[in-house]
Amino acid sequence: MHELSLTQSIVATCERHAEGQPVKRVMLKVGRLAGVELDALRFCFGVCSEQTLLREATLEIEEIPGLGECQQCHQRVDMDRLIAVCPCEKRARLRLVAGDEFMIQAIEV
Numbered sequence: 001m002h003e004l005s006l007t008q009s010i011v012a013t014c015e016r017h018a019e020g021q022p023v024k025r026v027m028l029k030v031g032r033l034a035g036v037e038l039d040a041l042r043f044c045f046g047v048c049s050e051q052t053l054l055r056e057a058t059l060e061i062e063e064i065p066g067l068g069e070c071q072q073c074h075q076r077v078d079m080d081r082l083i084a085v086c087p088c089e090k091r092a093r094l095r096l097v098a099g100d101e102f103m104i105q106a107i108e109v
Contacts (some may be wrong), residue, residue: 007044033099068094
């Protein structure tokens with residue numbers, strides 16, 4: 001479960017930036033195609049934040065949908081998996097434009 005190591009990194013990063021102040025809220029952006037199980041991430045956050053400056057923090061996750069661009073017609077198409085083709089007549093592969101993000105957007109102290 002890589003969500004555990006991701007959450008440990010989130011907690012450590014937030015503690016570093018909080019400079020000793022209790023953290024009230026952590027806001028993440030997570031792409032649908034990032035390979036992260038959000039329920040597991042939420043569970044791990046609860047466990048990993050115990051005994052830290054984040055113990056009272058709420059976790060907010062903005063899920064970013066997958067979006068690809070056709071390499072032939074340049075049409076933008078919603079993606080639900082990493083390897084996809086455009087519905088245009090050329091059936092070209094889509095270049096991932098959005099949906100693989102994983103970042104701490106903000107923390108509130």
